[in-house]
Structure formats: structure tokens, C-alpha cells
Amino acid sequence: MANATSEALATAAHSGVDLTQVVVLLAAGVVAVPLFKRLGLGSVLGYLAAGLVLGPFGLRTVDDPQAVLHAAELGVVMFLFIVGLEMEPGKLWALRKQIFGLGVGQVLLCGGLLTAVGIGLGLAPAVAFVGGMGFVLTSTAVVMQLLTERGSLPTPAGQRIVSILLLEDLAIVPLLAIVALLSPQTGTIDAAARWIGVGVAALAVASIVFAGRWVLNPVFKLLAGARAREVMTGAALLVVLGAALVMQSVGLSMAMGAFIAGVMLSTSSFRHQLEADVEPFRGLLLGLFFLAVGMSLDVAVVARNWQLIAMAVIGYMAVKGVAIYALARVLRTPKSEALERALLMAQGGEFAFVLFTTAMASGLMSAEMNAILTATVIISMVLTPFSIMALRLLPKPAQSMEGVEAVDHLSGTVLVIGFGRFGQIASQPLIASGIKVSIIDTDTDMIRVASLFGMKVYYGDGTRLDILHSAGAATAEAILVCVDDKDAAIKIVELVKAEFPVARVLSRSFDRGHAIKLIEAGVDFQIREVFESALVFGGQSLREMGVDEVVIAETLDGVRERDRQRFAAQISGGMTAGRDLLLSNAEEQAKESGAVSGPSEPIMLKPDAAGAGR
Numbered sequence: 001m002a003n004a005t006s007e008a009l010a011t012a013a014h015s016g017v018d019l020t021q022v023v024v025l026l027a028a029g030v031v032a033v034p035l036f037k038r039l040g041l042g043s044v045l046g047y048l049a050a051g052l053v054l055g056p057f058g059l060r061t062v063d064d065p066q067a068v069l070h071a072a073e074l075g076v077v078m079f080l081f082i083v084g085l086e087m088e089p090g091k092l093w094a095l096r097k098q099i100f101g102l103g104v105g106q107v108l109l110c111g112g113l114l115t116a117v118g119i120g121l122g123l124a125p126a127v128a129f130v131g132g133m134g135f136v137l138t139s140t141a142v143v144m145q146l147l148t149e150r151g152s153l154p155t156p157a158g159q160r161i162v163s164i165l166l167l168e169d170l171a172i173v174p175l176l177a178i179v180a181l182l183s184p185q186t187g188t189i190d191a192a193a194r195w196i197g198v199g200v201a202a203l204a205v206a207s208i209v210f211a212g213r214w215v216l217n218p219v220f221k222l223l224a225g226a227r228a229r230e231v232m233t234g235a236a237l238l239v240v241l242g243a244a245l246v247m248q249s250v251g252l253s254m255a256m257g258a259f260i261a262g263v264m265l266s267t268s269s270f271r272h273q274l275e276a277d278v279e280p281f282r283g284l285l286l287g288l289f290f291l292a293v294g295m296s297l298d299v300a301v302v303a304r305n306w307q308l309i310a311m312a313v314i315g316y317m318a319v320k321g322v323a324i325y326a327l328a329r330v331l332r333t334p335k336s337e338a339l340e341r342a343l344l345m346a347q348g349g350e351f352a353f354v355l356f357t358t359a360m361a362s363g364l365m366s367a368e369m370n371a372i373l374t375a376t377v378i379i380s381m382v383l384t385p386f387s388i389m390a391l392r393l394l395p396k397p398a399q400s401m402e403g404v405e406a407v408d409h410l411s412g413t414v415l416v417i418g419f420g421r422f423g424q425i426a427s428q429p430l431i432a433s434g435i436k437v438s439i440i441d442t443d444t445d446m447i448r449v450a451s452l453f454g455m456k457v458y459y460g461d462g463t464r465l466d467i468l469h470s471a472g473a474a475t476a477e478a479i480l481v482c483v484d485d486k487d488a489a490i491k492i493v494e495l496v497k498a499e500f501p502v503a504r505v506l507s508r509s510f511d512r513g514h515a516i517k518l519i520e521a522g523v524d525f526q527i528r529e530v531f532e533s534a535l536v537f538g539g540q541s542l543r544e545m546g547v548d549e550v551v552i553a554e555t556l557d558g559v560r561e562r563d564r565q566r567f568a569a570q571i572s573g574g575m576t577a578g579r580d581l582l583l584s585n586a587e588e589q590a591k592e593s594g595a596v597s598g599p600s601e602p603i604m605l606k607p608d609a610a611g612a613g614r
Contacts, residue, residue, distance in 0.1 A: 024061045025068075028054055029287050044145050045385040047287050051294020068292040073350070074241070075285030077258045078278050080140065080169075081240045084262020085271050098160050102331065103167025110136045110323045117315045121308065123369075126182050130359045131373045133175055135316045137168050139349030139381050141289055146344060146388060157337045161344065169256050172351045179359050204250045208243050208257060212264020220270045236277035239265070293350070297378045301371040312376045317383070321346035343387040348377030403451065404444045407460035410472040412438030416480045417462035417471075417492060419443075419450060422508050422529055423482030440471050462492045465499060473500050481507035481523075486514050490521050497522040516571055535559065559583075 028050035036046030054061040062068060111133045118128025143165060144153070152158040216239060223235050240258050247257030265271060302309055321342040328338035353374060360370040416427050419441040430437050440460035441447055447457045460467040462483065473479055473496060481492050489507055496505050506525040509515035518526045535556050542552050562581045569578030 021062050024054060025288065025291055029291065033287070043149065043287075044142055044290055045382065047290030048294040048382050051291040052297055053294075054291070055295030055297070062295055068288065068295065073254065073289060074244070075141070075282060075287070075289045077244045077254050078240055078282035078285060080256070081243075081258035081262040081278060082275055082282060084259040084264075085266050085275050089263060089266070098163035099167050102160065102327075103164045106164055106324060106327055107136055107168060107171050109327055110320050113319050113323050114316055117312075117319050121312060121315065127359075127365050127369060129182075130179060130355060130364060131312075131376075132316075134352035134355040134373065135320065135348040135377060135380070137172060137175075137349045137351040137355070138165060138345045139347055139384075140165050140169065141286060141350060142347065142381050142384055143344050145286065145290075146385070150388075157340065161341055164345070166256075166259070168349075169259075169351070172354065175355055179355065179362060179364060182362075182364055201250045204246050204257075205260065208246060208260050209264055212261050216265060217268050217270070220268070220274075224270070224273075232273060233277040236274045237281065239274070240278060289350075293378055293381060296353075296374070297382075298371050298375055301368070302375050302379075305368075305372050305375075309372060309376055309379065312372070313379050313383070316348070316376065317346045317380055340391060343391050344384070346387065347380035347384045349381070352377045403448050404459045407440050407458040407467055407470045409470055410438040410440075410458065411475060412436045412472055413476065414438070414478045414480060415440070415471055415473055415476040416482060417441075418481065418483035418508075419446060419455075419457050420482065420484055422484070423480070424450075426480055426482055426508075438472055438476070440467070463488055463495065465495060468495065468499070473503065476500075476503050478504045478506060481505065483508070484510075486510050486517075489514075490517055493518055493521040493523045512567065512570065513575065515567070516575075519571055531563075 029047060032046040032050035033043045034046075036049065037043055114132030114135050115125075115129045116132075118131045119125060121128075123131060143161060147153040147158050147161065153162070220232070220235065223231050239261055243257040243261035244254035245257075248254045265274060268274070324345055325338050325342040328341055329335070333341070356365070356370045356373050359365045360367060365373075413436045414430055416423050416430075416437060416439045419427070419439050420443075423439070423441075427437055427439065439455070439457045440462060441457050442459065442461050444459060447459060450457045458471070460471055462468060462471075462481070479496050479500070481489050481496075483489050483492070489509070493505055493507055496503060504524045505522070507518050507523045509518055509526045509528050511528060515526050515528055538559075539552050539556050542555065543549070547555075562583070566578035566581040569581070
């Protein structure tokens with residue numbers, strides 16, 4: 001009995017320690033990430049720094065970071081599943097040249113150069129090959145997180161980076177086979193067994209494709225009919241982890257399995273539901289992954305071999321970055337995109353840990369060398385957010401003026417400044433009426449696109465007086481300010497009213513606050529960019545509900561009049577004036593809930609957040 005009690009207490013104590021570690025890890029992320037993001041350093045660096053502090057070489061809160069790392073790799077798996085959900089098969093097929101062309105080219109070029117760097121550092125050729133090829137495998141987790149934070153993931157440049165990452169994930173398979181061949185422990189390998197392994201891997205991929213295309217949709221439809229949200233969440237996790245397990249069981253990348261499953265479900269009607277179910281787990285586990293990477297940095301190894309590690313980090317990152325940039329430029333990638341890709345992908349990644357561990361287990365490298373190369377990769381991952389910060393400090397490349405004509409002595413009756421989505425529509429009635437319209441803008445890409453549709457737009461900055469003179473502002477009867485920069489719009493109105501008082505100035509406004517500032521600057525007419533379209537939208541809503549056309553017209557006119565009166569009151573009395581003119585649903589909602597029986601005050605929106613009701 002006493003022994004049983006002791007064992008129970010020991011188990012409870014052990015569980016308590018585990019719970020303590022979980023609480024500490026969560027607290028570290030909650031504290032470090034907001035702090036680092038506030039400092040402009042990004043969430044990835046916050047997690048890595050927190051992990052370094054908590055690990056066995058810091059406060060020793062967590063003694064076994066490898067166990068945490070293995071569990072947290074599921075965050076990368078779920079991240080690739082969500083990326084797959086955004087990649088419809090047609091879109092993925094469109095990227096095939098980038099995946100197998102650009103991706104293969106980058107892996108081969110960087111692999112050869114980094115192997116040479118390793119030999120130059122004094123490593124044996126086989127070890128230099130493993131170290132170099134491991135460093136070629138960019139961190140999917142770090143790059144994806146940075147692309148997401150920068151909003152670059154859906155862009156063409158972001159999609160090209162994703163294509164390369166996918167190829168690198170695939171490259172781990174032949175690299176593991178090569179390590180097995182190079183291993184001194186490897187004897188005669190049965191060719192038949194090798195082909196059987198390849199066949200099993202192909203069968204695993206085919207099974208995931210088959211299940212994703214023909215099995216999962218009917219299953220999810222059946223589960224949705226049960227109306228049990230937790231079952232749908234469980235099913236989503238089952239798909240992700242099941243695909244990862246199938247791929248892992250045949251020696252392939254877990255993340256690749258999840259990605260394939262995501263691609264197969266990208267056209268499913270349950271795609272958004274799956275993404276919503278997996279997202280919370282993805283974010284938490286991916287943060288845990290970065291924490292574990294920080295905890296895995298062996299400070300003792302770095303201290304003993306700091307010179308070799310420093311040279312390896314500098315050499316690997318510099319050579320890989322230069323090679324990526326050079327290859328991108330050879331393929332006619334713009335300089336800015338090539339530089340961003342080089343800085344983002346100059347680090348090693350999490351699959352290097354798998355490659356190094358396999359090489360050590362097969363006797364190809366020592367445990368000390370494994371620790372050195374692992375530290376090199378981790379430090380490169382830590383430095384990547386700093387590289388992106390340095391990119392922000394570089395001056396933006398000058399816009400290409402190819403196919404763009406600068407403004408020079410225009411003489412239109414109307415001058416339109418800004419040819420975005422607002423200016424494009426505003427100019428159409430004028431042109432339809434036969435009025436001579438001159439248009440200027442500062443976006444050279446937009447100017448080139450406009451020319452494809454037969455529009456003549458000149459390059460010119462409307463906030464500069466000399467440009468306004470060249471654009472014909474002195475002789476224009478009306479000047480339309482259609483830029484989407486609020487401060488620039490106010491500056492242009494002030495400049496035009498001071499220098500060209502005869503011209504009528506009409507401006508697009510962002511919200512009520514911006515409209516009031518434009519009135520104060522002397523604009524002759526302003527309109528909030530969403531006001532009329534929102535009224536038309538509301539009118540159509542009434543029409544869909546069967547309201548009579550006459551009633552709709554009278555209602556919209558009433559809303560316009562109330563808004564006009566309220567706006568006039570705000571000009572003289574501030575943003576909170578005229579609140580009694582703002583229609584509110586508070587009283588009806590209160591009656592519905594039974595909270596109050598009398599009339600209530602109209603709901604007011606925060607002026608700073610919503611322009612005092614737009």
C-alpha cells in the first residue's frame with residue numbers, strides 16, 4: 001500500500017512538473033511575442049529568444065527541448081495543410097515550372113557552393129556535403145511566418161518562394177537516401193528492397209490524393225449533418241495528422257503529406273470550416289516549434305567552437321544569399337524581389353536537423369559535429385528576422401519609367417490627380433461628355449496598365465507645385481483630387497486653393513473626419529468614397545425585401561438629408577455634434593431583449609476608429 005501511494009505521489013509530482021513546463025512555455029510566448037513585435041523585431045525572434053532563455057542552457061525550465069521540438073513539428077505540419085487549402089490544383093499546376101525549374105536550380109546551385117564552403121572550413125567531403133545540403137533546406141516555418149506577417153504570401157513573389165520551399169521539402173527524401181549510401185555502416189543494399197521502398201512511398205502519396213479527392217468530401221458532408229462542431233474539429237485534425245502519419249511511415253516529410261491533403265481539399269465546400277478548425281492549433285504549435293528551436297541551441301558547443309560556427313554561419317548565409325540573388329537575376333527577377341528572396345531564404349531550416357541526426361546515427365559524422373552544424377542552422381534562423389529588418393532600411397528602388405511619360409505642359413479643362421479605383425470611375429462621365437481631361441499619378445505600374453486600356457495617364461506628384469503647373473492646374477476649370485492618401489489629399493487641396501483660386505476643387509474623402517479637414521482646407525466639394533455606394537447597397541437590400549420603389553427613394557433621401565444636417569453640425573460643433581440625427585437600433589434591440597422599456601440614446605461610433613459613422 002505504501003509503495004502504491006509513493007508511486008502515485010511520484011506520478012502526480014511528475015505530472016505537476018509537466019504542467020509547470022507547459023504554463024512556463026505559454027507564459028514565455030505571451031510575454032515575449034508582443035514585446036518583440038512592439039520593438040519591430042517580429043514574433044519569430046520573440047519565440048526564439050524566449051526559448052533560449054528557458055532552455056537547458058538558460059534558466060533550465062525545460063530539460064528536454066528535443067521532445068518539445070518533435071511535438072511542435074506538428075505546427076509546421078498544420079501550417080503546410082493551411083497553405084495547401086489555399087493552393088487549388090490548378091494554381092499548383094500553374095506553378096510547376098517554378099517548383100521543378102526554379103526550385104531544382106536553386107537547390108543544386110546552392111548545394112554545390114555550400115559543399116565547397118564546408119570543404120574550405122576543413123570538413124571532410126562527405127560531412128561538408130551533408131552540412132551544405134542541410135543548410136540548403138530553408139526553414140519553411142520561419143519563411144512562411146515572415147511572409148504571413150508581411151502580407152506577402154498571396155503575392156506572385158510569395159508564391160515563387162512557396163514553390164521553392166515545396167521542392168526543398170521534397171528534396172529531403174533523396175538526400176536521406178544519399179546519406180544512407182555514404183554511410184560507412186552501409187553494406188550491400190538490395191536493389192529490390194530499394195525499389196519496393198520507392199513504390200511504397202508512391203503508393204502512400206496516391207492514397208492521400210485518392211482520399212482527398214473522393215473520400216473526405218462525403219465524410220465531411222455526413223459529419224456536418226450531425227451538427228456537432230467538436231466532431232468536425234476532430235475530423236479536421238484527423239485529416240492533418242493522418243496524412244502526416246502516412247507520409248512519415250514511408251520515410252517522407254510529414255509536412256508534405258499535410259500539404260497534399262490540403263491541396264486535395266482546396267476545392268471542397270468545407271475548406272473554410274477546415275481552416276478555421278485547424279488555425280488555433282497551427283498558431284499555438286508553430287509558436288511552440290520556435291520556442292523549441294531556441295531551447296535547442298547548445299551554448300556550450302557554441303562557446304567551444306565559436307570561431308568555426310561563426311565562420312560557418314557567415315560563409316553559409318553569405319554564399320547561399322548571393323547564389324539565390326544571382327540565380328533570380330539571371331532569370332530576370334526584379335532586383336527588389338531577388339534581394340528579398342535572398343534574405344528570406346539565406347538561412348538553414350528544420351529539415352537540416354533530420355538530415356544531421358540521420359548522418360550521425362549512420363556514423364557519417366560525430367555527435368560534436370552534429371551539434372556544431374545544428375547550432376549553425378539555429379543561429380542562421382535567429383538572424384533571419386534581423387536580415388528582414390535591414391531590408392526595410394535600404395532605400396526603395398526607383399520606379400521603372402519604361403513606357404511612362406512624365407507630365408509636361410498639359411492643358412486639360414479638368415485635371416484628375418490620382419487614377420486608382422476612385423479616379424478611374426470619376427473620370428468616365430467627364431470623358432463621356434467630351435470634356436478634355438488630363439490625368440496624373442505616381443504609380444508607374446498602374447500607368448502602364450492604364451495604357452493597355454487606352455487611357456493616357458502622366459507621371460506626376462500632385463503635392464508638388466511645379467508638377468501642378470506642368471499639369472495645367474493654372475488653366476483648369478476643375479481639379480479632382482482622387483488620391484487614396486488622406487494627408488496628401490489635404491496638402492493638394494491647400495496648395496491648389498492657395499495657388500490656383502479660380503479652379504473648382506473637388507476631392508475624395510476617406511471618412512467624416514477627413515471630410516471635415518478637407519472643408520477646413522477650402523475644398524469646394526467632397527464626398528466620402530463609400531457613402532453613395534453604401535446607400536445604393538442599402539436601397540437594394542430594401543428592394544430585395546419587397547419595399548416599394550417610392551418608399552425606397554424617400555427613405556434614401558431622408559438618410560442623405562439627416563447626414564447632411566449632422567455633417568453641418570459636426571463642422572461647427574465637433575465630431576460628437578448632431579448625435580440625435582444618427583439613426584440607432586438600440587431601442588429596438590432593447591425592446592427585443594426586454595432590458596429597457598423606454599427610448600434610448602443613439603449608438604455612437606468611436607470617431608478615431610470609424611470616422612464617427614463615416
